[in-house]
Amino acid sequence: MRNKGLVSSPLYILWKRYNRQQIDEFGLCRYCIMLCGHKKLLNTLSVVLASQSPRRQEILTNNLGFEGFTCIPSNFNEDIDKTTCVNAEEYVQRTCNGKMNDILSRRKELDIQPDLVISADTIVVGVDGSILEKPVDRSHAISMLSSLQGNKHRVMTAVTLGLLNKLDDNQYKIRSFIECTDVHFIALDAEESEADCDSGE
Numbered sequence: 001m002r003n004k005g006l007v008s009s010p011l012y013i014l015w016k017r018y019n020r021q022q023i024d025e026f027g028l029c030r031y032c033i034m035l036c037g038h039k040k041l042l043n044t045l046s047v048v049l050a051s052q053s054p055r056r057q058e059i060l061t062n063n064l065g066f067e068g069f070t071c072i073p074s075n076f077n078e079d080i081d082k083t084t085c086v087n088a089e090e091y092v093q094r095t096c097n098g099k100m101n102d103i104l105s106r107r108k109e110l111d112i113q114p115d116l117v118i119s120a121d122t123i124v125v126g127v128d129g130s131i132l133e134k135p136v137d138r139s140h141a142i143s144m145l146s147s148l149q150g151n152k153h154r155v156m157t158a159v160t161l162g163l164l165n166k167l168d169d170n171q172y173k174i175r176s177f178i179e180c181t182d183v184h185f186i187a188l189d190a191e192e193s194e195a196d197c198d199s200g201e
Contacts, residue, residue, distance in 0.1 A: 043067050045115035050074045050103045056120065072110065074099035074119065078133075088125045088156055089178055096121040096158035097176065104162060104172055113170065117162035125154040142193055150187040156180050 047069040049060060060066045076098040085091040099119035107113060124132040126147060135141035157179050162172040 048114040050119035076102040092158040122157040
């Protein structure tokens with residue numbers, strides 16, 4: 001897509017959101033402190049990223065300065081019936097929460113008790129309101145690109161944070177939010193569509 005860079009990345013969104021939210025859960029500061037301003041303290045925490053996405057790992061490392069976090073892909077079956085959701089926001093949030101719940105439910109099996117678990121899910125909402133997810137193959141990807149060309153669509157990312165509360169029987173306090181980015185996709189010819197698909201972006 002032409003919406004490149006960090007603008008719709010879930011971990012950039014996490015970074016940006018904490019610039020304007022209280023983060024008392026970490027005991028760092030009360031108002032408007034960015035996560036990346038506390039790299040030293042955050043790196044003393046055990047962090048699990050519920051994803052195997054290289055891009056999300058890259059942003060967590062390069063932009064937030066996290067070191068030594070663990071990537072544990074969720075086993076959540078992303079097959080929520082879209083007709084049971086009121087809108088795209090509910091669909092992406094339920095999927096994201098499902099990933100979080102899967103990791104937390106497998107803590108004993110995985111032998112983990114992280115201070116922070118991060119899960120995320122991203123979808124594209126077409127001009128007709130249809131929900132587009134990760135393409136299954138190259139042909140599907142090209143078809144998706146073609147359907148978006150020359151139109152405005154919305155990239156929607158849900159992020160869920162699981163924060164360990166050691167004062168409450170090691171339960172996790174869950175915080176979730178959704179960030180949306182409107183993107184206007186320029187028209188591409190067939191050769192450009194194939195090159196964009198093959199770029200891996």
